[in-house]
Amino acid sequence: MHETALVAHLLRRVVQEARAAGAARVTVVCLRVGEFAGVEPSLLEDAFQRQSPGTLAEGARLEIVAVLLEALCDLCGHRFRVEQFRFQCPACGGCRTRVVAGEELDLESLSVATEPEPSKVMMP
Numbered sequence: 001m002h003e004t005a006l007v008a009h010l011l012r013r014v015v016q017e018a019r020a021a022g023a024a025r026v027t028v029v030c031l032r033v034g035e036f037a038g039v040e041p042s043l044l045e046d047a048f049q050r051q052s053p054g055t056l057a058e059g060a061r062l063e064i065v066a067v068l069l070e071a072l073c074d075l076c077g078h079r080f081r082v083e084q085f086r087f088q089c090p091a092c093g094g095c096r097t098r099v100v101a102g103e104e105l106d107l108e109s110l111s112v113a114t115e116p117e118p119s120k121v122m123m124p
Contacts, residue, residue, distance in 0.1 A: 003039055006105070007047035011055055013107060018056045023112035026057040030109045034067040034102035036082075041066070069102030 010029070018026050029048070033041055041064045048062045069082040073089035074096040080089065087097045 003043040003047045004051070006039060007044060007051050010048075010107065011051055011057060014110060015056050017107075017110055018112050021110075021112055022114055023056060023110075024115045025113050026060045026110055027113055028061045028063055028109075028111035029057060029107070030063040030065065030111075032065045032067055032104045032106045032108050034069065034104040036069045036099065036102040037067075037105045039105060065108065067102050067104050070100050071097040072100045073097050 010031070014026055014029055031044070033039060033044070044064065045062055048057075052058050052060060070079060071082050071087055071089075072079050073092060073094050075094035076089060076092040078089055078091035079100065080091070082099075082102070088095050089097055
């Protein structure tokens with residue numbers, strides 16, 4: 001289950017960012033997860049709940065923002081939602097397309113508590 005390894009890496013980054021912000025604890029971790037990212041959001045959530053105890057993210061809520069799979073046609077420039085893994089352009093019928101959204105697995109933001117006021121740290 002590679003979600004466990006992904007969460008271990010995520011928690012290292014979360015703790016690093018939280019410490020840099022002077023946080024006492026992390027309250028919310030927000031991830032952008034594309035539907036073509038090769039991960040199962042429910043397994044990410046389970047791994048996060050198992051691995052976060054004992055870290056600054058213990059008790060934090062994991063928010064997952066789903067990113068739909070979209071492609072761009074190189075022939076006509078039409079951007080479209082890819083459904084049922086059909087990458088053919090619905091506007092011109094072209095097959096020269098490339099994925100432009102939906103492969104993401106990004107740490108979007110953290111909400112941290114520096115006691116007593118929570119604050120939000122935005123990721124670049």
